[in-house]
Amino acid sequence: MRQTTNSATSGAGLARSPWLQRFHPEPDAPVRLVCLPHAGGSASYYHPLSAALRDTFDVLVVQYPGRQNRYTEPPLTSVAALADGVVEALTPWLDRPLVIFGHSMGSLIGFEAARRLTAAGSPPRALVASGRRAPDRHRDGDIHRRDDAGVLAEMRRLGGTGTGLLEDPEIRALVLPAIRGDFQATETYRFTPGPPLPCPLLALVGDADPVAELAEVRDWARHTSADFRLRTFPGDHFYLADQFPAVADTVRQHLTALAG
Template sequence: MEKRNTSRWVRRYHAADESPIQLVCLPHAGGSASFYFPMSQSLAPAVDVLSVQYPGRQDRRSEPGITDIGVFADRLTEQLVPWLDRPMALFGHSMGAILAFEVTRRLERDHGAAPVRVFASGRRSPASHRHETVHLRDDDGIVAEMRELSGTDARILGDEEVLRMVLPAIRTDYTAIENYRAAADDRIDTPITVLTGDADPRTSQEEADAWKGHTTGEYDIHRFPGGHFFLANHQQSIMKIVSEQLSAAVRQG
C-alpha cells in the first residue's frame, strides 16, 4: 500500500476502493493523466480508474522523458504490480494503446496476471509500421503535427511559454513511439477492443483491423466518425462500451 501511495505514476481522481475492477488509462504522446479525468468521473464508483502520469510533464516536468517503448513498459509494469490485488483492464489512446499492449505482455509473461481486457484506441496495430519522423522536426514542425491531429488545447498552442514547457515531453514521446517495432506474431492472451476514427490520418481501417492478429483471445472493433481524437466527440458511446465490457468481465470473473 505504501508503494501505491508514493508512486508518481498513478493518479486517482475518483478513488473507488470498493470497486471490483480497475481501469488503467494511458495517455497519448504528449498527453497527461488529466486527459482521463472525464472518464474517471463517468465510470466511478463502479470502476476504479487509475490515470497514468508519464515523466516529463506537469508535476513530473523535471524528470527526463523516456525514449524507448520497451523501457517505458518495463517501468510502468513495475509501478502497476502493487495494484494487482483486483482485476485490471487497460485503456490506451494512440501511444497509450501500444503501451497498454506492451504492459499486458509483461504482466502475462512475468507476473501471471493477465488483464481482463485491453482497449486500444486511436492507434494502428503494433506490427503496422509507418516511417514517421516527427521527433526529428524542429519545434515548429512538432507544433504543426499537434495542430493537424487537433489533440492539444488551442490555448496551449497559442501560449508560447506553456508550449515551450510541453514540447520536450512531446518530442521524447514521439521518439519512443516512432522507433517502436513489433512483430506480426507478438500476441497477448487478453481480449482486445479496438476503438478507431474513420478519418484518422494516422490509422487506416486496415491497420486498425490488424489488432485482431495480436490476441489469442476475444476481439472486437468499434468505428466512430472523426479523426485521431474522435473520442472527444463520442464520450458517451465509448463510456457505454467500456462500462458494459468491464461489467461483463466482472460477472465472468
C-alpha cells in the same frame, strides 16, 4: 462505492507512485481500469472518462515523466522504457483484475505492458486499444527530428485539444520536450513477434482518423487469442474529446459482457 477523497492510493498497503493519478478513488470496485495517455498527453486528459466510469471501475491514470506534476523529469523516449515504468508502478495494484485502456501512443504502451504482465503471470482482464493501428503495422516517421514548428504542425493536423496553448512561448518551452520524446518513442518502436495476448481486446477508432486507418486497426485481432471487437466513432484522431460518454458506455458494456 462513492468516495470523497482524491488520494492517489487506495490504502495504507499501497505505495504512492508519480506514475499514477487517481481522480475518483473507488476502493470497493472489483476491477481496476488503467488509462494511458497519447503522445503529448497527460493524466488530466482522462478526468472525464474516470468520472464516467467510476461506478464500474477503480480508475488509475498514468502520468508519464516530463509533464504536469512531473515536468521536471526528463521524458522517456522509448515505448519499452515507458511500459517498464508502468508495470513497475502497477505491481502493488495487482490484487484485483486490471483492464488496460490506451489511446494512440498509450495503446502501444498498454500492449507492451500487457505482454509484460502476462509473462509475469498477471495478465490483464482485457486490453482496450484506441486510436492506434496494430503494433505490427509500422509507418516510418520523422516528427521527433523536426524543428518546433514542424512538431506543432503535426499536433494541429491530428486535432489535439489544447494546441492553442502551444502558441504561448513559455508553455511551449515546458511541454515540447515531452511531446518530442513521445513522438520519438512511437516512431522508433518496432514490434517484436511473440505469443498473442490471452485476454480479450477491444479496438476503438474515429472514422476520420488520419493516422489509424480501419484496416490497420482491424489487425489488432491477430494480437489476441481471445475475443476481439472493433468499434468506430464519429471523429478524427482525438474523437475521445467529443465521445467520452459513448466510449465509457462501450467499455462498460464490453466488460460487463465478458464478466457474464
